[in-house]
Amino acid sequence: MTAQSAEAGRAPVRSARTRWPGRAGHGFVAAYTVLLIAFGVIPTGYAIYYAFTDGGGTFSGLSNFSTAVDDFRFTPALQHVALYLVWWLVSLVVFVVGLALLLHRLALSGVSRALRFLYYVPGALAGAASVMVWLFVLDPTVSPVGFLLRAFGYHTFGEVIAPGHLPILFTLIAFWTGAGGWIVVMYGALNNISQDVLEAARIDGAGAWQTAWRIQIPLLRKWIVYMVILAFAGGTQLFVEPQLLSQASVGVAGRDYSLNQLAYDFAFQNNDVNTAAAVSVELLVVGLAVAGVFVARSGFFDAD
Numbered sequence: 001m002t003a004q005s006a007e008a009g010r011a012p013v014r015s016a017r018t019r020w021p022g023r024a025g026h027g028f029v030a031a032y033t034v035l036l037i038a039f040g041v042i043p044t045g046y047a048i049y050y051a052f053t054d055g056g057g058t059f060s061g062l063s064n065f066s067t068a069v070d071d072f073r074f075t076p077a078l079q080h081v082a083l084y085l086v087w088w089l090v091s092l093v094v095f096v097v098g099l100a101l102l103l104h105r106l107a108l109s110g111v112s113r114a115l116r117f118l119y120y121v122p123g124a125l126a127g128a129a130s131v132m133v134w135l136f137v138l139d140p141t142v143s144p145v146g147f148l149l150r151a152f153g154y155h156t157f158g159e160v161i162a163p164g165h166l167p168i169l170f171t172l173i174a175f176w177t178g179a180g181g182w183i184v185v186m187y188g189a190l191n192n193i194s195q196d197v198l199e200a201a202r203i204d205g206a207g208a209w210q211t212a213w214r215i216q217i218p219l220l221r222k223w224i225v226y227m228v229i230l231a232f233a234g235g236t237q238l239f240v241e242p243q244l245l246s247q248a249s250v251g252v253a254g255r256d257y258s259l260n261q262l263a264y265d266f267a268f269q270n271n272d273v274n275t276a277a278a279v280s281v282e283l284l285v286v287g288l289a290v291a292g293v294f295v296a297r298s299g300f301f302d303a304d
Helices: 003-009 016-051 063-070 074-105 110-124 127-137 146-151 163-191 195-203 208-219 221-236 240-248 259-268 273-298
Strands: none
Touching: 016 273, 063 074, 063 273, 074 110, 074 163, 074 208, 074 221, 074 259, 110 163, 127 163, 127 240, 163 221, 163 240, 195 208, 208 221, 221 273, 240 259, 259 273
């Protein structure tokens, strides 16, 4: 038997290096799946069960949902969250995309790297910590920008956090905390756009504005949709900001300002867990419906 025939008769042997990537991928997916089931699927099923049953565990149909909607605090809380979402989503799309485009224009300079770091730093603070920082910023007597607040005619903390100002204030807090990470994500997406496409646009005479509006922003469409879906879901869960502000302002914001606060009040003040679960399920349904509309209308899963 020749050496060549012996070599041909051997069964191919897969090295450990060849097998490992597949097993590593399954390992990462398995860890995520366990966490998803433990902290996503099970709590969701738990809430759905309580939303459709009464205190004795008997099926109650939609009675818990009607109880929540008929509560005198539900409609104002819904309006507060809706107004906040308008400010939050519009500011997020406009400023995140705009700042990402600006960073991309400055990519060759060291300024871009420094700005990316500065944008991302506030995201390291937890929601409660960021609100505590803003409690000092919004108090003209101790704020480092107190001179600006006084220039606008606000001399006390109560004047700054008047109920009519709350949607804008919550938007500022949320943007300061969460927009930096999205700016970095959008910047990375811009780097994935082929330089040949951008060069062709320059050759055709497109300026910076035309390139951004006609090429870069359309190619960012799916990333923008993804950001809006997650931001909408997070915005409907508004809780920490009004809750802490209510405690700091002795009730100016109100402990039932948002739907999440109302659900908390049902559960822990009225001892009505079933109605609280109904509010959470309503938020879940609205979030899924809005996500479905954005995905369907944007062609999110269409191949480029």
